[in-house]
Amino acid sequence: MRLFEAIIDANHRAVAGDASAGLHPAEFADALPVIALTCIDPRLNAFFPNALALPAEEFIWLRNAGNIVTSTLSSTLRSLALACAVKGGREIAIIGHSDCQVAKTTTTVLLDKLKALGVDRSRLPDNLNEFFGTFGSERQNIIRACDFVRNSPLIGPKIPVHGLLLDVETGKLDWIVNGYETLQAQVPPGLPGSGALPKFGAALESLGAFKEFAMGEMKFPEMKIGEAALPGKPLAERIHVVPPPTVALPKTSPPPIRPGKAPLPPPIRPAADLRRK
Numbered sequence: 001m002r003l004f005e006a007i008i009d010a011n012h013r014a015v016a017g018d019a020s021a022g023l024h025p026a027e028f029a030d031a032l033p034v035i036a037l038t039c040i041d042p043r044l045n046a047f048f049p050n051a052l053a054l055p056a057e058e059f060i061w062l063r064n065a066g067n068i069v070t071s072t073l074s075s076t077l078r079s080l081a082l083a084c085a086v087k088g089g090r091e092i093a094i095i096g097h098s099d100c101q102v103a104k105t106t107t108t109v110l111l112d113k114l115k116a117l118g119v120d121r122s123r124l125p126d127n128l129n130e131f132f133g134t135f136g137s138e139r140q141n142i143i144r145a146c147d148f149v150r151n152s153p154l155i156g157p158k159i160p161v162h163g164l165l166l167d168v169e170t171g172k173l174d175w176i177v178n179g180y181e182t183l184q185a186q187v188p189p190g191l192p193g194s195g196a197l198p199k200f201g202a203a204l205e206s207l208g209a210f211k212e213f214a215m216g217e218m219k220f221p222e223m224k225i226g227e228a229a230l231p232g233k234p235l236a237e238r239i240h241v242v243p244p245p246t247v248a249l250p251k252t253s254p255p256p257i258r259p260g261k262a263p264l265p266p267p268i269r270p271a272a273d274l275r276r277k
């Protein structure tokens with residue numbers, strides 16, 4: 001079982017009431033840490049990383065309003081690329097959520113809200129949907145984000161890019177884009193760095209151009225979302241990480257930590273003093 005197969009399995013078992021649901025992070029060391037992009041919605045604070053049954057140190061958390069990715073070279077993609085390169089992230093998950101307010105905010109409402117904040121329409125870009133990357137369907141937004149990340153020249157071809165949707169009522173995760181499948185489709189076995197992979201120049205040409213999505217190209221999940229909200233404790237409390245085997249602590253105790261004195265900065269000379277020299 002691969003990491004996200006184990007994550008989904010643990011999540012679904014926890015949502016179904018299995019108190020022992022979890023996973024051993026040590027068994028998936030090659031796939032950790034995970035980089036997740038989620039929305040800024042505060043309701044998500046209690047769900048992560050618990051909903052993935054991962055310990056906090058294996059969870060690199062990026063957030064933006066609506067978990068939106070606007071292009072293959074957007075600032076979010078730069079952060080994802082650095083999270084892979086600098087922090088060693090091995091798998092990426094774009095995690096949308098149900099009842100996202102970004103999806104529910106129309107352009108007219110957005111303009112009204114911005115106006116109320118003193119933001120003048122004339123100073124905004126003409127195409128607000130394109131600029132903010134706003135969306136009407138949480139699922140399509142996840143698919144679009146995965147597509148941009150998968151096709152970004154900044155992301156290595158061996159990094160799986162998953163798309164998940166979290167139910168904010170139950171904590172259940174639905175797998176919208178299976179990153180292992182798209183990985184196989186991109187790079188056939190034995191052909192690392194296939195010529196079919198996007199090049200930086202091509203991506204640069206499309207920078208700023210909003211990518212249209214034909215319905216015929218849409219990928220839809222195989223499973224339906226569980227409808228019933230489960231009673232009992234919130235998922236954040238029910239799902240848990242199976243702890244790794246106890247690590248023996250060294251017998252010698254570490255030296256006591258003493259509060260140190262903060263070094264003082266050099267005295268600031270009056271400006272007149274500096275001018276004289």
Ligand SMILES: [Zn+2]
Pocket residue numbers: 039040041065066067097099100101102
């Ligand atoms: Zn949201």
